[in-house]
Each structure stands twice: as C-alpha cells, then as structure tokens.
Amino acid sequence: MIKQETINEILNTSRIEEVVGDFVRLTKRGVNYIGLCPFHDEKTPSFTVSPAKGICKCFGCGVGGDSIGFIMKHENYSYVEALRYLAKKYNIEIQETQLSSEEIQLLNEREALLLLTTFASDYFAENLHKHEEGIAIGLSYLKERGFTENSIKKFHLGYAVRQRDAFLTYATTKGYTIDNLEKSGLIIVRQQENNISRFDRFTERVIFPIHxxxxxxxxFGGRTLSTLNKNIAKYINSPESAIYHKSDILYGIFQAKRAIQKADKCYLVEGYTDVISLYQAGIENVVSSSGTSLTQGQIRQITRLTNNITVLYDGDSAGIQAAIRAVGMLLKENLNIRIVILPPSEDPDSFVRKRDLQEIQDFFAENEKDFIHFKIDVLSKEAGNDPIKKAEFVKQIATDIASIPDIIKVSFFVKQCSTLLGIPEPVLYQSVNKIRLATYRKEKLEQTKENTDINLLPADTEKFKLTSNSLEPLSISEVEKHILFLLLNYGEQIIEILDDTTCVPIRVDQFIFNDLDKDGIEFETLLYQKFLTIYAETAEKYSSDIIPQLKQNLDQEMFELFVTLVDIKPSPSPLWESSRIKSFINTIDNNKTKLHNEILNSLQVLRLLKLRAIKNTYLNETRKANEEDSLLILKKLNDITKIICDIEKDLGVSYR
Ligand SMILES: [Zn+2]
Incomplete structure (x- = not known):
C-alpha cells in the first residue's frame, strides 16, 4: 500500500496542465488552457484546464477531474495505478508499506479477498501460458475458437489444471489462509463425519476472470474442457462473497468503459465469449449481463457511461422473448434502448466470426430498432387479425410506455405508436395515463400515509405530473443541483442576513443548511442528498478548508458529481431564464448581495416546485376522495396555495 505522505507529495507536485498536456494539445486562453476533448469526438475545443483549481473539464461531454481522475479515466487506470503513473512522471519515490503474512490476515475481509482473487487470476493466467496442460488443453482450445493472443491478455484469460488441489496447495504455501480461500469460493470444503476435505472449485476449465x-x-467464470464427464456444468461461477455479487456483475465493463463513453453507446450480449469475440472484431463497447434480464446494479454501472443501450439477441424465439423481458426493465430506468436481432441460428459469437468489422457495423445499423418498433413487430405478428389479442397487445405497449419516467419521452412514444398502430393519439394517451395513475396510487398506498403535513414533502410527487401543467422548465433535481453548486463554490464565504433589525454575518453553508432544516427539506435526488450529507459531516469536523477534506471522502460517482459542480466558468442555465427567475450566477464574483440573492432565490424556487408538486397530488386526490376527505384536502390546498402565492410574490413571478 502506498503511504499517505507519498500520496500527498504526488498531489502537491503534479500540475494539471502538465498532466493533461501529455495527451492533449493545449492552448492558453485567459487564465485557463483549452484543447480538443480526448473523451469525445469534437472539432472545436471545449476541454478546459484550470491550473488555479487543479482540475480539467469538458464542456461538451461533461467529463472532468483532477490530475489523478484524468489519468484514471484516460488510461483506464485504478486509483493506485494512476498514483504510480504520476509518481513516475514527477520522479517521486513511492514509499510503500510492505505486507507481511500477518498483515495479510489483518486486512479486512474485502481487501484480503481482493488480494487473493488477483493472486488467483495471475496464477490461472500463468497456467495457461506456462503449464504443460494449460498450453495443450486451455490455450489450444482458445486458439481454436479464434481468440488472439492480444484478446487473451486483454481479458486476462487463464486455465485451471486437472489436479484437484493444485491451487489450494500453491496458495497456502504463499501465505493465504484456508479461511479466506474458502470465503472467496475458490476452495470447496466437504465435511463427512469427522473427515474434512478441501479441493479447488475450478479444475480442468478455461478461466474468465471477472473485473x-x-x-x-x-x-471467476470457468468453462469446462473435460470431455470425459458429460454431466458437469458447461460454465460455473464464483459463489456470492464479500466481493462478488452476481447481480452486480457486468462482464467486460472494465475493458469496455472507455469505448462506451466515447461511442456514447453500450452493446449488451449474453455470454463471456460473446464479449471477447465482439471486442476482438473491433466492437469494444460491449458488456455481458451473464443472464437474461438486467439488475439495478448493472444498469447503474452502464448509466455512469451512457444512456444508450443496444441489446444483441439470438434470432431464435427464446432470444426474442428474453429481449422483451430485458426491455421492460430498461425502460423504467429512462434509458434509450435499441434491439438488434441476429439472423436465425446465430449468436453474437458465431455472427462476428464470419464477418469483417464493416459488415458487422452495417448489419447493426440496418437492423437496430427502437423498442417500440421491435415490440410492435413481434406482437402484431403474434396477434394477427384477432381483435382480442390486438387489444391485449395495445395494452401491453401502453404499459411499457407508462413505465417510462421521462414524460417528454412518453409523449414522443405515444405519438409514434399511435401512427404505427393506427390508434388516435388521445385514446392511447388516455390508456397510458390510466396506467400511470393506477401505478402511482398503488405506490402511494404502499407508503405510510402519515406524510400529509406540508412540511413533510412526499418524495415521489415530482414524477407524477402527466395530467397537470407538467412541462415545467425547471425540475426539482435541477434546482437541487444548483444549490449544491452554490454550497460547494461559495460555502465558506460570509453573507449578511437581517435578524430583526440588525445585520448578522453568517457563512453560506450554514445559511443553506438552516434554511433547508427549517422546513425539513431533503433533496429528492438520492445522489444529491448523499452529497449534501457528506458536506454537512465534513463541515462539522473541519471548520475551514472543507473542499480538500471533502474530496477525500467521495466515491467515484460522487467525485464525478463534484467535478461537474466545481465549475470553471459558471453560466446561468437557460432553464432558469425560461422560468423567468433571475440568476446572478455569472456575475457574482465578490458581490455579497448578489450571492445572497442567488442563494435565497434558489432555495425559494426549490420550495415552490415542491409545493406545486404537492398541490398537484392533492388536486388529483380530491377527484377521487369522498366528501369528507375532499373537504379536508381542500383546506390543505387552500393553505398551500397561500404559501405558493407568497413565494411567487417574493420571486417576482406568477405561473397561473
Ligand atoms: Zn468531451
């Protein structure tokens, strides 16, 4: 492990413009540098480097970070690898704490298991290339399948030999404990009466390490090459452990992430070999879910890189059914999904092997269908002229559309489908609305019913706005992000607020927290709320210099948010403009009054949006409530409307 002093030295020595400058041609522009973004294709430079802030950021695609972050992204390095790279560049000697076998035991379980899996992965790879059996059986199998030396290295493929305790013996002589070997699932333990036997999980198999x-x-995934026993599973995987969660696995994500980001698209296939074959054929933005439908955890990893997913499926009917299932899941996540069905009797692996890159790309481009077209195709073939089946299938399509959170997309799909199906748009809209309403009510029922006080803001009111004046220019999450922006960039500045008749100085972050606390407001966007909490915790511990402390406690997702928040040249979002709310963001500089106004406005706008969302729910509730309830709701509506009017007056706008 690298010592903290070394890390500090690296951080203090490296200069962002030099680090980026090794990969991007930079031109000086004012206090900053500018160049062509290495993470997306562009002709006019929008990649900005700020030596003063020590960060870089692309105003085209949003990618950015500090020196370490840039190297991690650009070179696909881990944190430690990026540190090593920078240390080498600046001739900094790396001080490491050497691990003794006692220390290995002391490391917490996760880290110990990660050390072990890395060790095992190297061991399997070495077998493949150096062990007699590995070369004769494993390597020759991979070569036969057409995998190049380059792909074998890239995916770090390996081989587990036939001898049933080969790895067990080797690992224990290297100081790894039986306990951890068992926990990692690399070793299986059988107990019969007083007899305990241990042996390797993977034997006589080609090994696919999972990153x-x-x-x-x-x-690991292992494919059997045993020809003797026909009863053993073709593929086996590591069991669940502290580090391996099957439902979060996306095979190939590490190798593909940069290509996905650059192409702004991710291909999804089913098997390990599909991934490697496509990668080898030149389609590098490909991952496998190793199963039929995607989980939230897998989707989260993809959406960090792109919102565009193209699912490749076999041309048989099982493949098509699987595609329909996967799509339902993806729609709810607001992703743009396309589907390519391969020719009958082909899987991605066999398909790419017979074609060159151009042919593959042409086929994908010609056969890519968005989900609506795809499903209408499949279902209308099944329904034929049967009116009952047809009605059922229109309902299915409506259900799919209703599950899309983004209402702009909903209206787009409704329009498209009404043309494709020959159904009048209002009719389709009505059935989509009905389903959304029903789902909404169901979700609402499942929640505890106590949250009707206006101070307690129900978290899901924002997503149900289809029936009312829904196209607000500003969304709640937009405003939440803006407040985080102010917190991060101005948190430690002092503004003056009027307390009765005297001016009282208060720090911006304190002011924001007080104001949110007053009405018990929490951010609805989970990531933003998490960030807010971490900021508050850091501010409590360190009274000044919060940002450098904060930075050290962020995971990658939060760090990416951090980078988008530390803006080099803030500019007002056009959304604020179209909401007719004045934003001072580009002219604050050192003007405390403007800063104060900007903060007040933002907090009030958030309050306003939340109240209006609640008002909409109440309005909907009155429609279905009995008389007694509806009187109660009307009273609440009246109260809310009064507060809304006050805030609108305060902001100098009116939305009726
Ligand atoms: Zn870019």
Missing part, C-alpha cells in the same frame, strides 16, 4: 468497474478481479 469490477475499476478493474479489480472479483470473481
């Missing part, structure tokens, strides 16, 4: 998002080996 997580940041490139650590967390588990």
């Amino acid at each position: 997580n998002f940041s490139g650590k080996v967390i588990g």
Whole structure:
C-alpha cells in the first residue's frame, strides 16, 4: 500500500496542465488552457484546464477531474495505478508499506479477498501460458475458437489444471489462509463425519476472470474442457462473497468503459465469449449481463457511461422473448434502448466470426430498432387479425410506455405508436395515463400515509405530473443541483442576513443548511442528498478548508458529481431564464448581495416546485376522495396555495 505522505507529495507536485498536456494539445486562453476533448469526438475545443483549481473539464461531454481522475479515466487506470503513473512522471519515490503474512490476515475481509482473487487470476493466467496442460488443453482450445493472443491478455484469460488441489496447495504455501480461500469460493470444503476435505472449485476449465468497474478481479467464470464427464456444468461461477455479487456483475465493463463513453453507446450480449469475440472484431463497447434480464446494479454501472443501450439477441424465439423481458426493465430506468436481432441460428459469437468489422457495423445499423418498433413487430405478428389479442397487445405497449419516467419521452412514444398502430393519439394517451395513475396510487398506498403535513414533502410527487401543467422548465433535481453548486463554490464565504433589525454575518453553508432544516427539506435526488450529507459531516469536523477534506471522502460517482459542480466558468442555465427567475450566477464574483440573492432565490424556487408538486397530488386526490376527505384536502390546498402565492410574490413571478 502506498503511504499517505507519498500520496500527498504526488498531489502537491503534479500540475494539471502538465498532466493533461501529455495527451492533449493545449492552448492558453485567459487564465485557463483549452484543447480538443480526448473523451469525445469534437472539432472545436471545449476541454478546459484550470491550473488555479487543479482540475480539467469538458464542456461538451461533461467529463472532468483532477490530475489523478484524468489519468484514471484516460488510461483506464485504478486509483493506485494512476498514483504510480504520476509518481513516475514527477520522479517521486513511492514509499510503500510492505505486507507481511500477518498483515495479510489483518486486512479486512474485502481487501484480503481482493488480494487473493488477483493472486488467483495471475496464477490461472500463468497456467495457461506456462503449464504443460494449460498450453495443450486451455490455450489450444482458445486458439481454436479464434481468440488472439492480444484478446487473451486483454481479458486476462487463464486455465485451471486437472489436479484437484493444485491451487489450494500453491496458495497456502504463499501465505493465504484456508479461511479466506474458502470465503472467496475458490476452495470447496466437504465435511463427512469427522473427515474434512478441501479441493479447488475450478479444475480442468478455461478461466474468465471477472473485473469490477475499476478493474479489480472479483470473481471467476470457468468453462469446462473435460470431455470425459458429460454431466458437469458447461460454465460455473464464483459463489456470492464479500466481493462478488452476481447481480452486480457486468462482464467486460472494465475493458469496455472507455469505448462506451466515447461511442456514447453500450452493446449488451449474453455470454463471456460473446464479449471477447465482439471486442476482438473491433466492437469494444460491449458488456455481458451473464443472464437474461438486467439488475439495478448493472444498469447503474452502464448509466455512469451512457444512456444508450443496444441489446444483441439470438434470432431464435427464446432470444426474442428474453429481449422483451430485458426491455421492460430498461425502460423504467429512462434509458434509450435499441434491439438488434441476429439472423436465425446465430449468436453474437458465431455472427462476428464470419464477418469483417464493416459488415458487422452495417448489419447493426440496418437492423437496430427502437423498442417500440421491435415490440410492435413481434406482437402484431403474434396477434394477427384477432381483435382480442390486438387489444391485449395495445395494452401491453401502453404499459411499457407508462413505465417510462421521462414524460417528454412518453409523449414522443405515444405519438409514434399511435401512427404505427393506427390508434388516435388521445385514446392511447388516455390508456397510458390510466396506467400511470393506477401505478402511482398503488405506490402511494404502499407508503405510510402519515406524510400529509406540508412540511413533510412526499418524495415521489415530482414524477407524477402527466395530467397537470407538467412541462415545467425547471425540475426539482435541477434546482437541487444548483444549490449544491452554490454550497460547494461559495460555502465558506460570509453573507449578511437581517435578524430583526440588525445585520448578522453568517457563512453560506450554514445559511443553506438552516434554511433547508427549517422546513425539513431533503433533496429528492438520492445522489444529491448523499452529497449534501457528506458536506454537512465534513463541515462539522473541519471548520475551514472543507473542499480538500471533502474530496477525500467521495466515491467515484460522487467525485464525478463534484467535478461537474466545481465549475470553471459558471453560466446561468437557460432553464432558469425560461422560468423567468433571475440568476446572478455569472456575475457574482465578490458581490455579497448578489450571492445572497442567488442563494435565497434558489432555495425559494426549490420550495415552490415542491409545493406545486404537492398541490398537484392533492388536486388529483380530491377527484377521487369522498366528501369528507375532499373537504379536508381542500383546506390543505387552500393553505398551500397561500404559501405558493407568497413565494411567487417574493420571486417576482406568477405561473397561473
Ligand atoms: Zn468531451
């Protein structure tokens, strides 16, 4: 492990413009540098480097970070690898704490298991290339399948030999404990009466190491090459452990992440070999879910890189059914999904092997269908002229559309489908609305019913706005992000507020927290709320210099948010403009009054949006409530409307 002093030295020595400058041609522009973004294709430079802030950021695609972050992204390095790179560049000697076998035991379980899986992965790879059996059986199998030396290295493929305790013996002589070997699932333990036997999980198999998002080996898949026993499973995987969670696995994500980001698209296939074959054919933005439908955890990893997913499926009917299932899941996540069905009797692996890159790309481009077209195709074939089946299938399509959170997309799909199906748009809209309403009520019922006080803001009111004046220019999450922006960039500045008749100085972050606390407001966007909490915790511990402390406690997702928040040249979002709310963001500089106004406005706008969302729910509730309830609701509506009017007056706007 690298010592903290070394890390500090690296951080203090490296200069962002030099680090980026090794990869991007930079031109000086005022206090900053500017160049062509290495993370997306562009002709006019929008990649900005700020030596003063020590960060870089692309105003085209939003990618950015500090020196370490830039190297991690650009070179696909882990945090430690990026540190090593920078240390080398600046001739900094790396001080490491050497691990003794006692220390290995002391490391917490996760870290110990990660060390072990990395060790095992190297061992399997070495077998493949150096062990007699590995070369004769494993390597020759992979070569036969057409995998190049380059792909074998890239995916770090390996081989587990036939001898049933080969790995067990080797690992224990290297100081790894039986306990951890068992926990990692690499060793299986059988107990019969007083007899305990232990043996390797993977034997006589080609090994596919499974990397997580940041490139650590967390588990293995093994394909059998045994010809003797026909009863054993073709593929086996590591069991669940502290580091391996099957439902979060996206095979190939580490190797593909940069390509996904650059192409702004991710291909999804089913098997390990599909991934490698496509990668080898030149389609590098490909991952496998190793199953039929995607989980939230897998989707989260993809959406960090792109919102565009193209699912490749076999041309048989099982493949098509699987595609329909996967799509339902993806729609709820607001992703743009396309589907390519391969020719009958082909899987991605066999398909790419017979074609060159151009042919593959042409086929994908010609056969890519968005989900609506795809589903209408499949279902209308099944329904034929049967009116009952047809009605059922229109309902299915409506259900799919209703599950899309983004209402702009909903209206787009409604329009498209009404043309494709020959159904009048209002009719389709009505059935979509009905389903959304029903789902909404169901969710609402499942929640505890006590949250009707206006101070307690129900978290899901924002997503149900289809029936009312829904196209607000500003969304709640937009405003929440803006407040975080102010917190991060101005948190430690002092503004003056009027307390009765005297001016009282108060720090911006304190002011924001007080104001949110007053009405018990929490951010609805989970990531933003998490960030807010971490900021508050850091501010409590360190009274000044909060940002450098904060930075050290962020995971990658939060760090990416951090980078988008530390803006080099803030500019008012056009959304504020179209909401007719004045934003001072680009002219604050050192003007405390403007800063104060900007903060007040933002907090009030958030309050306003939340109240209006609640008002909409109440309005909907009155429609279905009995008389007694509806009187109660009307009273609440009246109260809310009064507060809304006050805030609107305060902001100098009116939305009726
Ligand atoms: Zn860019």
